[in-house]
Amino acid sequence: MNSTTNPELYWAALTALMTSVLWAPHILQRILEMKPYAAFRDPKHDVDTQAPWAKRAIRAHTNAVENLVVFGLGAVMVHILDVGTALTAQAAMIYFFARAAHYVIYVMAVPWLRTPAFLIALACQLIMVLTALGWI
Secondary structure, rough: OOOOOHHHHHHHHHHHHHHHHHHHHHHHHHHHHHHHHHHOOOOOOOOOOOHHHHHHHHHHHHHHHHHHHHHHHHHHHHHOOOOOOOOHHHHHHHHHHHHHHHHHHHHHHHHHHHHHHHHHHHHHHHHHHHHHOOOO
């Protein structure tokens, strides 16, 4: 981490980078399943993948994108308002690992772990936004 980058933005950038590549396994599965020509000819995903794990992967990616908006906004607000604390720095780091775990758990269909991983990430989002609002 660059010494001038605050930890919240650092972890938000890593989370955005991770989220930007989470679609790749699903797409690779489509290419293997459909062959490249047919896969690239189907940009709207009219032909559904047959692999259950790939269906879960795209849902996990969509969930990650939806939640990145809230987390990213919280990290930017903490930075702009200069209200970062050790708690927000830890929340940002934990968010990254919770989202990574959520993706893997979702794709592998591990019971009982997906919701706790999501809730941990949600708590981290709340810490960021509530700190920015001055409520913590």
